[in-house]
Amino acid sequence: MHIIQEIKELKKKKNAVILAHCYQPVEVDEVADFVGDSFYLSQMAAKTDADIIVFAGVHFMAQSAKLLNPNKKVLLPNEKSGCFMADMIDVPALKEFKAKNPDIPVVCYINSTAEVKAECDICCTSSNAVKIVKSLNVPKVLFVPDTYLGKWVEKQLGNVEVITFNGYCPTHLRIRVVDIENARKLYPKAKILAHPECHHEVCKIVDFVGSTKEIMEYAEKSEDKEFIIATEKGVVDRLNRDSLLNNTGKSFRLIKEDIICQNMKWNTLEDIKNCLINEKYEINVDTSVFDKAKRTIQRMLEVK
Numbered sequence: 001m002h003i004i005q006e007i008k009e010l011k012k013k014k015n016a017v018i019l020a021h022c023y024q025p026v027e028v029d030e031v032a033d034f035v036g037d038s039f040y041l042s043q044m045a046a047k048t049d050a051d052i053i054v055f056a057g058v059h060f061m062a063q064s065a066k067l068l069n070p071n072k073k074v075l076l077p078n079e080k081s082g083c084f085m086a087d088m089i090d091v092p093a094l095k096e097f098k099a100k101n102p103d104i105p106v107v108c109y110i111n112s113t114a115e116v117k118a119e120c121d122i123c124c125t126s127s128n129a130v131k132i133v134k135s136l137n138v139p140k141v142l143f144v145p146d147t148y149l150g151k152w153v154e155k156q157l158g159n160v161e162v163i164t165f166n167g168y169c170p171t172h173l174r175i176r177v178v179d180i181e182n183a184r185k186l187y188p189k190a191k192i193l194a195h196p197e198c199h200h201e202v203c204k205i206v207d208f209v210g211s212t213k214e215i216m217e218y219a220e221k222s223e224d225k226e227f228i229i230a231t232e233k234g235v236v237d238r239l240n241r242d243s244l245l246n247n248t249g250k251s252f253r254l255i256k257e258d259i260i261c262q263n264m265k266w267n268t269l270e271d272i273k274n275c276l277i278n279e280k281y282e283i284n285v286d287t288s289v290f291d292k293a294k295r296t297i298q299r300m301l302e303v304k
């Protein structure tokens with residue numbers, strides 16, 4: 001039997017749902033029930049009535065799904081799938097950062113561990129970070145771990161000081177101003193779309209900044225035909241696949257060749273099949289941080 005069919009049958013047999021991030025290898029979509037950005041996938045994780053959640057993404061995403069579903073089995077297909085940014089801050093570093101800036105609410109990007117989330121006031125993703133910071137209605141916030149997303153939020157709001165930890169995404173920081181300038185010269189008609197984890201100078205000179213799902217929606221709705229994508233390659237692969245399928249005549253180019261998050265690429269269809277058969281790798285969250293970390297995510301989901 002073909003592997004895709006095998007996975008579909010295993011899903012049915014085990015009442016499992018597969019959530020896939022849009023940086024995953026594009027063939028993962030063939031077996032996924034939901035594909036999208038971190039916020040959309042947390043919403044879907046919160047709603048599912050499946051017994052097993054397979055998270056085709058990275059560790060912090062699966063951990064967030066577990067926090068929202070304490071009684072379900074949450075599986076990560078390949079245990080190597082971490083996130084460099086999430087690993088840049090631990091609890092002692094967070095405590096030190098808070099001690100230097102006392103009595104200021106702390107917003108954590110979902111790209112963080114449950115232990116870190118438990119020490120923060122509210123979570124956010126790239127698609128709702130501006131709304132979440134605004135909802136706190138305070139003049140100053142601390143933001144961890146991504147300094148680039150934090151400062152981008154500060155710029156959008158204009159009236160809130162966002163004091164950031166010095167974390168970053170190595171994949172997005174490979175995109176430089178010169179890459180945008182070169183793309184403008186080579187493809188003058190193309191719209192350039194970027195993720196807010198990019199350098200500030202990059203975000204300033206592109207045509208649109210948004211989460212992975214927002215970038216895809218912008219491109220789908222746009223009347224333009226040519227696009228340069230300044231985020232991970234998975235987004236480009238999905239946009240080109242959909243353009244071909246729907247015969248839109250739109251073309252999508254990755255800003256430069258090596259914008260690939262290796263962590264997101266570990267999960268293969270074979271891993272997904274094995275993960276359903278062996279019910280591995282199960283993601284659990286330490287009971288000492290569970291409730292507090294869950295509250296931090298729930299607060300985010302409650303912001304209208």
Ligand code: 13P
Nearest residue numbers: 037038039125126211212
């Ligand atoms: P999104 O929430 O935009 O999908 O971002 C997740 C991420 O890890 C980007 O690097």
Ligand code: SF4
Nearest residue numbers: 083084085169171261
């Ligand atoms: Fe983490 Fe960057 Fe990979 Fe996103 S692209 S999962 S922030 S390392």
